[in-house]
Amino acid sequence: MSVAVPLNSPLHIGLMSGTSLDGVDGVLARFAAGSDTIEATLAAAYVPFPEHLRADLMALQAAGPNEIEREAHAANALAVHYADCVQQLLLQGAVEAADIGLVGVHGQTIRHRPELGFTRQTNNPALLAELCGIDVVADFRSRDIAAGGQGAPLVPAFHRAVFGSEVQDRVVVNIGGISNISILPAGADQATSGFDTGPGNVLMDAWIKLHQGRNYDANGDWGASGQVHAGLLAQLSDEQFFRLAPPKSSGRDLFHLDWLQAALARTGQPVSAVDVQATLTALTAGSIAQAILAHAPTTEKVYVCGGGAENGLLMGLLHQALGGRLSVESTAVLGVAPNQVEALAFAWLARRFELRLPGNLPAVTGARAPRVLGALYPA
Structure with missing residues (x-):
């Protein structure tokens, strides 16, 4: 028999450190009494990782x-x-601290192998509870995988709750290290779906780090100074993952520098570093657009969150890859800053845990049934 967590406070914190390995995004949210409806985001914070921790986490990949x-x-x-x-x-x-009900924390993914029955998000939630004096909910993905699912993406249910429309078919694109889409048909009774589409910023970040020592391509300016290499793009786009039917998810286990270097070798000709960056940006945009056009053809609006929303080149290429017929805008126009969406999602998932409501969508992850997600670490 499950024991419900007392509803002590409508205030919850969400923490997210994603595949980009840049730092921690956090939000403080207030929920309506006894429900998972978000009334307001009261604060937001970002804590960058020092370079040595980023290197340690990268090595663990x-x-x-x-x-x-x-x-x-x-x-x-x-x-x-x-x-x-x-x-x-x-x-x-x-x-x-006593005013906060729960902290929901994702942890740092270092392995994601749902086909082998496991995912690993590095974290020490017991230490976090000790340091903060607040109950912590963590390890959200494992329960879905135990039920036969991919364990990812978990955000589509949240996207439906926050960004869904009664009158408009929408897609929310999260472009972090890996990209995923949430397909939100108009009307609350319509089925929400979603899946990982492939690389987001992970390859672009790794390439610019290798060649320029920078952690990311600000606004896509370096990529914009190059040219898309058709041969390399064809090699990259030939990856089997792009052809898999959903549900599907991915991570650094597939999309990494060795994968890119193998594709470069297959092109049979040299490609300049800046042209590789331009091509990687086109790959991210094209794979997202391909997924939307194939699985959400009635989409009327596309909203983007995650670090990719700050990449002007990527946003423009995505608009072009969608045929120029769909507007591509940041989730900021819907009231949530793009760098706050995922952290807010884990505050929401913690609230769902507290209410003993499922946090996964079987249509998205492939799990056998809805499941309450997370494990509690009391303060």
């Missing part, structure tokens, strides 16, 4: 020596950064 100990150290460091973000939110919101 692939098999290596002494992984268990290295992961444990990284998890503890993550908890400290999560706690820092929580403290900033409390200060901004002028509230105390």
Whole structure:
């Protein structure tokens, strides 16, 4: 028998550190009494990762020596950064830890292998609860995978709740390290669906880091100074993942620099570094557009969140790849800043856990049935 968590407060915190490995986004949200309806976002904070932690987390993306100990150290460091973000939110919101019901935290994905029955989000939620003095809910993906699902994406149910329309077919595109779409047909009774479409910023970030030492291509300016290489784009686009039918999800386990280098080798000709960047941007835009056109042909509006919403080149290429017929706008026009959407989603998922309501959508993840997601770490 499950035991419900007491509804002590309508205030919840959501924390998200994504595939881009840049830092922690956090939000403080107020929910309507006894429900999962978000009334307001009261504060938002961002805590960047120091370069050594980013390097440690990047190294954990692939098999290596002494992984268990290295992961444990990284998890503890993550908890400290999560706690820092929580403290900033409390200060901004002028509230105390005792005022907060739950902290929902995603953790840092280092392996995502649903086809093998597991996903791994590095975290130390017990330490986070100890540091913050607030109950923590974590490990949201494992329950869905245990029920036969992909464990991802988890945001479509949240996107429906916050961005759905009664009169308009919409798609919400989250462009973090990996891109995913949420298909939101008009009307509350219509089925929401969604899936990972392929790389978001992960390859673009890795390539500019390799060649220029920068963590990301601000506004896509470097990529915009190059030319799309048709041969390389064809090699990249030939990846089997793009042809798989949903439900499907992906991560750095597939899309990484070695994967890119193999495609470069198959082109049989040299490609300049800047042209590779332009081509990677086109790959992200094209794979997203292909997914929308194939699976959501009645879409009337496309809204983008995540770091990709700040890439002007990528936004323009996505608009072009959709045939120029659909407007492509940031979720900011719907009232939620693009860099706050995923953190807000995990505040919402924590609230769903508290209410003992399912957080997954079987039509999205492929799970056998809806499941309550997360595990509780009391303060």
